[in-house]
Amino acid sequence: MSHRSLILAALVLASFAGPALAQDVRVYGPTETVDPGDVARILGAPEARPAIKMRSLRLLDGVRAGKPAPAERVATVDDDSAATDAAGPSEPKGPSALALPVQFGFDSAEIQPAARRQLDALAEGIRMLPAAQPVTIEGHTDAAGTAQYNEQLSQRRAQSVKQYLVAAHGIDPARLRVVGMGQRGMLPDLAPHAAEQRRVQFRGE
Template sequence: MKHRLMLATLALALASATALVAEPLRAQEVRLYGEQEAVDPQDVAAILGAPRKIKYRALRLLDEAPAAPQQMALATTGQADPGAHPSTAAATVAAAADGAPAAAQSTSALALPVQFAFNSADLLPAARRQLDALAQGIKLLPASRAVLIEGHTDAAGSQVYNEQLSLRRAQSVRRYLVAQYGIAPARLRAVGLGEYDPLPGRDPHAPQNRRVQFRGE
């Protein structure tokens, strides 16, 4: 009887774990703007000011000892230690910390088709209208809110070249926001992802992948 009760408890814990883990790890939507589309600063503030990624803590069954540190990887990888005992695997499931809701806001980032000179990080004048509206949206956020600037390319060209070009373009956007709008440099972090993260459902060579993406940190 006790054995059956433990198995039932384990099954319930694993089922709950799946519900808790799947939602935060699910791909979230990106708001992609067209070249001629106006950017609303209020929308920018709403997307970039959305709640940060959910933090996790480990759960354990009441009759189990605390899990070893190396068995806590599920919170970030979604997988338990393959050599762990089943009850330990259940003990390392992820749960939303501090009462945070499991469902995150669906739109986690916005992407602009920022125009640069060919094979260059030099901003073209046509890019400034959308970046100006973006800057106004960032200024609506609390001063403590940081923004990640991601440079992206399509899959044409070498991987190393694309990573370097995307980084230089993200840094160019960062310099523009700092110089033109006085946004504190410490609030803006630039990274280059190259061709690594194409838009969901798009061909990696699609021109829409040549974008600069922004998300709150």
């Protein structure tokens, strides 16, 4: 593969991989008020969110003929995305998930009363979504304890949150998918044992 081909391949990967791999989570603090409207926007159906624009590159005629060309003109985007590029980078996407610091009893899946206010607001936001749209409930722990134990505990806690949303707010249980993440999916800017890692995370499907 020629040097010029390697440059083009790098440009393609840079334009595709960056936005696709980014994952932002809106993390709420223990006393923070949850806005149901924000919940609905974050968990909104993927087809309703702005799609990542996949751009194709095409070589200029001079490059195809093997003639030298200025570096900035080696590749150009299709006409339908040229206006966007000319205006500068697109606005950053909003968060794709939200996390609540749901409080449970020690070594337990019993939801503490202090957690209900945020869960009630979350439920109100879910009810603003299309009636058939699924929502995933992920249980997360910190790095204390074994991976197997934490995965089981996080599964039970996520299941407990599902049961609360169904029993207290009448949300269709078929819409709610439960996943025990355990120590997987740590928040990257925090220490593995930070209290904020112990959370229940929600995302739309």
